[in-house]
Amino acid sequence: MSHDSSELRPALPEPGHPSSSPAPPRRGPAWSSDEDQEAVPQPTTPYDGPHRTLRLLRRAGRRQRRVAAFLAVAPFALFLALTVEVPSLMTRPAPGGLPTGLLLALVQLPFTWLAVLLYEWTARRFVDPLARRVRDYDRRDAPAPERAP
Template structure:
């Protein structure tokens, strides 16, 4: 159970830092360096708008990262705990 809790905690931290970390950097730039954010990008849009639009793919990547880490590390540990709790023969909980 301790390994499962640790893996789950690490999973939440990675996904949270990926999504909220980018957003915090965006907000910090907006507040601290507004001249950079209002400057036009090569496409003609303000850099702030481009950074805001990039937030959506960053959040999507955080979700994909969350799912990848969950399937790779957390789910196998959860299956082991479930097997141990319900016995090796009946791996699924009964309703």
């Protein structure tokens, strides 16, 4: 079962892209004569296909890496900042008798696991369907292998 919802919606044209939508032919200014102007043809093919899918795949991968890296690095950076800026807080006992610094250091491990789990979930949900679509484009375009008699 695929969670790829991009197939449910039509591809949206990109603003400013030459083939984003079949626009009416351009004409000159109203004060010029129409007989001097020729219509400029616009491409009519929609901007969809392997290039769009590759661009979406790269974008999804970048977003995924940024979020996962932030979730993995943020607790460590917070721990370091509190250690440098407020050392008295880090030595104060937390509930349970452990020093606050040690408790924050131990919290980093589950937070890193959370970042890995989120990375895996977003890969399956958003990135893998795009990668499958790119692979399908490649298979359609590749020549059929020749069989030996």
